[in-house]
Each structure stands twice: as C-alpha cells, then as structure tokens.
Amino acid sequence: MADYQPQKSDKFTFGLWTIQNTGRDPFGEPTRGPMTGLDVIAELGKRNVYSYEMHVEDLIPVTSSASEAEQIIREAKKRMTDYDIKCTNCGSNVFGHPAFKDGALTSHDPRVRQYTMQRYLWAIDVAEQLGCKLCNLWWGRDGAEVDIAKDPMEAVKRLREGLNYLQAYIDKQGYKNFRLAMEPKPNEPRGDIYMPTAGHGLALIATLNKPDNCGIVLELAHTRMAGLNAYHEVAQVLEVGKLAGIHLNSQKPLRYDQDLRFGAEDLKEIFLVVKLLEDSKWPGTRSFDAHAYRTADREEVWDFVNGSMRTYLILREKVQRFNADAEIQGLLKDLCGTQQPLSSHDQLKASPISPDELTKKKLHHEKIDQLLQEVLMGVR
Numbered sequence: 001m002a003d004y005q006p007q008k009s010d011k012f013t014f015g016l017w018t019i020q021n022t023g024r025d026p027f028g029e030p031t032r033g034p035m036t037g038l039d040v041i042a043e044l045g046k047r048n049v050y051s052y053e054m055h056v057e058d059l060i061p062v063t064s065s066a067s068e069a070e071q072i073i074r075e076a077k078k079r080m081t082d083y084d085i086k087c088t089n090c091g092s093n094v095f096g097h098p099a100f101k102d103g104a105l106t107s108h109d110p111r112v113r114q115y116t117m118q119r120y121l122w123a124i125d126v127a128e129q130l131g132c133k134l135c136n137l138w139w140g141r142d143g144a145e146v147d148i149a150k151d152p153m154e155a156v157k158r159l160r161e162g163l164n165y166l167q168a169y170i171d172k173q174g175y176k177n178f179r180l181a182m183e184p185k186p187n188e189p190r191g192d193i194y195m196p197t198a199g200h201g202l203a204l205i206a207t208l209n210k211p212d213n214c215g216i217v218l219e220l221a222h223t224r225m226a227g228l229n230a231y232h233e234v235a236q237v238l239e240v241g242k243l244a245g246i247h248l249n250s251q252k253p254l255r256y257d258q259d260l261r262f263g264a265e266d267l268k269e270i271f272l273v274v275k276l277l278e279d280s281k282w283p284g285t286r287s288f289d290a291h292a293y294r295t296a297d298r299e300e301v302w303d304f305v306n307g308s309m310r311t312y313l314i315l316r317e318k319v320q321r322f323n324a325d326a327e328i329q330g331l332l333k334d335l336c337g338t339q340q341p342l343s344s345h346d347q348l349k350a351s352p353i354s355p356d357e358l359t360k361k362k363l364h365h366e367k368i369d370q371l372l373q374e375v376l377m378g379v380r
Ligand code: XUL
Pocket: 017, 055, 091, 138, 140, 183, 185, 219, 247, 257, 289
C-alpha cells in the first residue's frame, strides 16, 4: 500500500495566506492565532512542500521600513535554502485596505490606481529577488454592487491598462522569463467581480500588448461559485496553453467562497481535473488555495495541509489505475472512435449518411460512469 508521502518532485504549493488564515469570517472573530510568513515558509518546507505563493504583504508588512523589508527578504531566502522551498507566485493584496473599498485597478480615483500599481511593482521586485517568476493578479475589489456608479467598459480598459503597465515594467527592468497572470472569480468580496470566469479572462488577455506573456491562474472553487464545470474550464485554458497556475480546493456550487480542503466535495470532478493535469503532463505547480475549517486550531492547520497533498496523491494513483484498466480503456476506445479528417466539401455533400444508423451506436455511458465510480470508491 502506497504511503502517499509528498515529495518535492510532486510540486505541491500553498499560499502563505492559506496557512495564515485565522478562521475569521464575516460573522465571527478569529478562532486561531496569527503566524508570520517566515514561519509558514519553514513549516511548509519541512513537510516537503515544493514552493509557496504569496501576496508580498503576507511576508512583508506594508508598514515595514526599507531596512526591515530587506531583513525579512534576507531571512526568507535563508529559510528557502534551509528548507529547500521556492517561491513560485507573488502578487499583491490590493483588496484588504479600505483605500481599495471601491476597487484597485478599476477605481475611479487615479491616486488609488497609482497606489495599486506601486504595490504591484513592489510585488514584482520582491518576486524577482526571491527567484519567483510569476505575478498573479487577483483583483477581488474590482467589481461593483452599484452598477450605475462604474462604467463596465471603462473598467475593462483599466484592467487592460494595468496589465500592460506591469508588463512594460517587467520589460524595462529586463526581468527574464517573468510572467503575469490573472485569476478570475465571479463574486465575493464584490457583488460582481469583473472578469468572472476563465473565458472572460482569456478574452481580456487576447487584447493585451503582449498576450503571450500573460496567463490564467484558475481556481476550482471560483468556477464552481459561478456554477460552471471546473473540468471543462481547466481543459479549455490548458488547451490554449494559458494555464499559468491552478488553485486546488473544493466548494459547494453557487455559494459564498467556502475555500474547502481539496477533496472535501466533488470527488469525481476533482478526479477529472487531476487526470487532466497528469495525462497532459502539465509541468506547473499543484497549488492549494483553501483554508482549514474555522473549528481547527493552529496545530490542526497541518492536518489540512497534509490532507490536501494526500488527497492529490491518492487521486493521482486512481488516475493511474483508471488508465491501466483494460475494460475501461476498451470501452473508452469504442466510445471515442477514431480521428478522421473531414472529407472535402464536395465529397461530403455527395456522401449518403443515415441518421437512423448513427443513432444505433452504443455509448456505454451507464457502464463507464459506474466503473469510474467504482475506481473512486476503491472497489476496483
Ligand atoms: C480569493 C483567492 C485569492 C487569490 C490570491 O478567492 O483565490 O486568495 O488566490 O490573491
């Protein structure tokens, strides 16, 4: 029996914020104490986590002096070496401070937009110092409740302008292989957030000055909050080569942002996502963006960390089992048919095709789905 122990080569990642989460919710105070970013880095490294992601403010308090910030970066680098852990995504928290109460990149106030840019430039500089090559933008406050107060076409222009401005900075600084990403989310904390799904994000990216340098960080829970199919969204972003990162977690559809531990809901759907990532040999990190239940104390947060990785490893093994199952593969082969290029338009028009004949083809959906369930339930 496999022991499902994570290895650095599994490329697991946690956001610093996921561990720092204190269990606060809109109706209740924190249920566990805070933890510094530096301590989170060390503790994750010890547990064979490959890398961490952060908002720069998770590591360096905004109120730090220049010398304090340098000291924290020095110490972070030391812990990264001591515990063999990398930084693979560094964005900025442009949603927490009340200055961002009506948006960051899309605020009407040019001073708020400039302050937002300052924060992102800082994040990009710190990322580069830590050897991190991705800055992900999650613009949680860029949305609206009072739609008449903000022109949504202007908002799209401002998001585009923001991404172009950051790209120009990366080019000016000569930061090699440094990429940007955006993370779609439909709502929360705003009533509606601009760029609610992966499709919206891809459409925005296509209009940037350097579209090839910007990808999508896709979060499964955000897709489910929109009531969409996470498997399909991941597939589409993967297929166009735009998957810059993935945030693995669980969520009951169409509810508030639950950020449940990966695997706590929707086992079949996340099996399919793991299958996609593994079968396509996607080289990115497997990042968990969730948090421990509010009922967990500081110690139990590590149960959440271990559980997330263990679930991924178990599902990865289930994928291997599924792929090696002769009966399942036989059914799939019959079901999926053979790839056949379309004949010429004239040939096609002249070919007799009987729809009644087509209807007779057996599709085995009952059987194949049951077999998948049995793999997942551990009896196959
Ligand atoms: C919020 C969310 C963020 C981003 C990072 O729902 O997913 O934690 O991943 O800013």
